[in-house]
Amino acid sequence: MQRPGPDAPKILEIRSLKKHFPILKGFLRRASGTVRAVDDVSFHIRQGETLSLVGESGCGKTTTARCILRAIEPTGGEILFRTRDGTVVDLAKLKQSAIRPLRSSLQMIFQDPFASLNPRMTLLDIVGEPLYVNGLRSRRDREDRVADALTQVGMRTEYMSRYPHAFSGGQRQRIGIARALVLNPQLIVADEPVSALDVSVKAQVLNLLMDLQDRLGLTYLFVSHDLSVVNQISDRVAVMYIGKIVETGTPGELFASPKHPYTAALISALPKPNPRTRGTSVALTGEVASPANPPSGCYFHPRCPFAMDKCRVERPNLTELSPGRTVACHRANELTLSGVQNVPPTSPIVGSR
Amino acid sequence: MDLETHFVTDEGVVRAVDGASFSVQPGRTLGLVGESGCGKSVAARSILQIVDRPGRIVGGRIIYRPARDRADGRANGSLIELLQLPHNGNELRAIRGGEISMIFQEPMSSFSPVHTFGDQIIETIRLHTGKSSKDAHRIAVEWLSHVGMPNPERRMTEYPYQLSGGQRQRAMIAMALSTNPKILIADEPTTALDVTTQAQILDLLRRLQRETGMAILFITHDLGVIAEMADHLAVMYLGKVVEEGPVEQIFENPKHPYTRALLASIPNINAKPRERLPSISGAIPHPYNRPNGCTFHPRCPSFIKGTCEVRSPVMVRTGSQQGAACFLYEGA
Numbered sequence: 273m274q275r276p277g278p279d280a281p282k283i284l285e286i287r288s289l290k291k292h293f294p295i296l297k298g299f300l301r302r303a304s305g306t307v308r309a310v311d312d313v314s315f316h317i318r319q320g321e322t323l324s325l326v327g328e329s330g331c332g333k334t335t336t337a338r339c340i341l342r343a344i345e346p347t348g349g350e351i352l353f354r355t356r357d358g359t360v361v362d363l364a365k366l367k368q369s370a371i372r373p374l375r376s377s378l379q380m381i382f383q384d385p386f387a388s389l390n391p392r393m394t395l396l397d398i399v400g401e402p403l404y405v406n407g408l409r410s411r412r413d414r415e416d417r418v419a420d421a422l423t424q425v426g427m428r429t430e431y432m433s434r435y436p437h438a439f440s441g442g443q444r445q446r447i448g449i450a451r452a453l454v455l456n457p458q459l460i461v462a463d464e465p466v467s468a469l470d471v472s473v474k475a476q477v478l479n480l481l482m483d484l485q486d487r488l489g490l491t492y493l494f495v496s497h498d499l500s501v502v503n504q505i506s507d508r509v510a511v512m513y514i515g516k517i518v519e520t521g522t523p524g525e526l527f528a529s530p531k532h533p534y535t536a537a538l539i540s541a542l543p544k545p546n547p548r549t550r551g552t553s554v555a556l557t558g559e560v561a562s563p564a565n566p567p568s569g570c571y572f573h574p575r576c577p578f579a580m581d582k583c584r585v586e587r588p589n590l591t592e593l594s595p596g597r598t599v600a601c602h603r604a605n606e607l608t609l610s611g612v613q614n615v616p617p618t619s620p621i622v623g624s625r
Numbered sequence: 626m627d628l629e630t631h632f633v634t635d636e637g638v639v640r641a642v643d644g645a646s647f648s649v650q651p652g653r654t655l656g657l658v659g660e661s662g663c664g665k666s667v668a669a670r671s672i673l674q675i676v677d678r679p680g681r682i683v684g685g686r687i688i689y690r691p692a693r694d695r696a697d698g699r700a701n702g703s704l705i706e707l708l709q710l711p712h713n714g715n716e717l718r719a720i721r722g723g724e725i726s727m728i729f730q731e732p733m734s735s736f737s738p739v740h741t742f743g744d745q746i747i748e749t750i751r752l753h754t755g756k757s758s759k760d761a762h763r764i765a766v767e768w769l770s771h772v773g774m775p776n777p778e779r780r781m782t783e784y785p786y787q788l789s790g791g792q793r794q795r796a797m798i799a800m801a802l803s804t805n806p807k808i809l810i811a812d813e814p815t816t817a818l819d820v821t822t823q824a825q826i827l828d829l830l831r832r833l834q835r836e837t838g839m840a841i842l843f844i845t846h847d848l849g850v851i852a853e854m855a856d857h858l859a860v861m862y863l864g865k866v867v868e869e870g871p872v873e874q875i876f877e878n879p880k881h882p883y884t885r886a887l888l889a890s891i892p893n894i895n896a897k898p899r900e901r902l903p904s905i906s907g908a909i910p911h912p913y914n915r916p917n918g919c920t921f922h923p924r925c926p927s928f929i930k931g932t933c934e935v936r937s938p939v940m941v942r943t944g945s946q947q948g949a950a951c952f953l954y955e956g957a
Contacts (some may be wrong), residue, residue, distance in 0.1 A: 328820070440911075441661075472905035475905075482901065497820070503892070504900065505898075524898060539894070541824035542849065544849055544853070556821040559822070
C-alpha cells in the first residue's frame, strides 16, 4: 500500500507547544517552580500517516498527546487542526464548547484495556455512547453503527449485549478501537495501545491498526516507549527527552543511523531477541533528570558519552539535516553513531516442520 | 518436577500449573517464558510456597540441593524436598529469603512504605544470618553500593517513595542478595522499567551472577529480555512446559508450534516498516475452559485432527538437549 507522501496535506501542525505544571508548596499553595513537561515542541502529521512519539517515562509524550485533545490545557503554542471541510482551526485557542463539535474527528485509544472500559456497561453502551452523546438517539441506528464498528475490528456482532469481563485483553483493546472508530474520526491518538498486551495478541492488534489505516485513511499519532513496535507501525518518528524533541525522521533513517546520542542509546538498550548478540548493548548510565530541575545546556549532557564543554552551557536547537530529518545535538555532524545492527533474524518460518 | 498448583474457586478448579517440570543449575539462568496466565509466576511462587489463596500445591515434587557450606552443618549435600517441609516451619523459613530469594516486578509494593530501606535490609540480614545489627548495617551498605546505588549511606535512611523505579529495583536486588542466596527467583524484574534502566538492571544481574555463582530463575514474557539473560529456556503454555532447551537452540530452531509462533510475532526493530507481523490466531483460552488434549490445538497451525484434540502430548526429545511436548515429534 502506497504511503502518504510529503505533498499530502498536514492534518495537524503543532507549533511550540508548551505545558508547564506549577509545583505548589506550603499552606498557601504558592507556586515554587514549574515542571516543564512539554517544552517548545513542534511537529506535524500529514493526512493518512502515522507519527510516533517515543521516549522514556516522564519525557512528555503522553502530555503532548493529551494537550492535542485538550484533555489538559496547554500553557502555550498552537495546535493547528485541519477539519474535514479544509478549514484550519487552532485547537489551543478554542473554548471547550467550541471544540465539542470537533471531538468526533479526534479520538483516542488508551493503554489499559482493563481500566478504560466501564465494567457495568455492555459493548453496545460502550461503543454506542459516543454516538448517543453526538445526538444519535435512535437505539436501532446505534445498534447498526456499533455492529459496523465491531465488524471493522474483527469482533462478532452477537457480542454486543455482553459485558467487558467476558473478553480477553486483546479483545478489549479491539473494543476500545471500535469505540474510537464509531464516529468516523480523522485523527486517532493511540497512547501505548499495545503495551499491556501479550506478544501474540500485540501482533494482532498492530496488524489491525495498520489494516484500518489503509482501509479508512486514518491518521495516527502513536505514543509508545517500545521502539520495535514503533518501527513496525510508523511513517515518521519523533524522539522526546525531558519535554523536548531531540530527533525526528523515518523509522528506517532513525534506527539505521541515529544522529542523536540519546536515540542511539535507546536502540542499544533494547533487548534483542537473539541470544547471539548478548552483551553487545551499551547501557546508558544515570537516570532521566527531573523536568522540574533540568540540567543546563543540552538536557542530555550528564548522561551523554560524547558531551563537550559547549553541551554543558548551550542548548542545541532542532536543526534540519535533510527534508524531514531533524536533530538537536551540537555534534550531530561529527559523530558516527551505531544504530540497529543488521543481524540475521532468528525467527523461523511459521508452519515449517 | 511435575509441579501442580491448582486454584480451587467457587467457579471451578483453575489448573494454573499443571504438571510443569524444570530445573536450575548453579551459576546458570533458566528463563521461564510464556504469556500472561500461563502459570509461570505461580510456578515460581510454588517453589517458596507463597502461593496466594485459594491456590494450593496439589502434586509434584520440588527438590533443592543445598550447598555444602550450610550454616547449621546439617543435610550436607543431601537433597531437600521442599514440599515435605512443614509449610510454616523454621526450616522452610530459613530457606525462603535465605537460600532462595525472590525479586518481584513492582518494587514499590514489595517494600514496606513506612520503614526505611536500611531497616528492611538489616532485618532480612539479621533474620537469616544472626549477625549483630552493626554488622548487618555494614553488609547492607556494602550491598547497596554493590548494586550501583549512588550514596548508599543516605539511602539507608530513606523511604521507598523517595526513590525512582530503577533505584527501588536495585534496592530490592540488594535486599534479596544480602543473605547470599544460592537461587534467585526473578519474577518480571524489569517489566515496569524503561528500556535504558532495564538494560542497567540486566547488566547488574549478570555481573552479580558471575561474582556469586548463584542460580537464577528468570521469569518474563519478553522474549528479547530472555535472549539477553537465559542459558536455558522453558516455554510455558497453560500450566505446562511445552518446550525446553538451550536458549540458542530454541531461538534458532524452535520445535513446538507455539514457540515458533511466539518468536515470529515479536515486533522486530530490523523489520521493514509497515510490514504485517505473523500472529497467532485466537486468544489464550480462559482457564476455566481449558481445551481437551493438547491445550494449544485450537490455535495451532500444525493441528493433527484425531490426535491433538484427544490426547495430551508428552515431552519428547527433539535435539541433544532440547525437548518439546508435541505430537509432531512423537515417534520421530
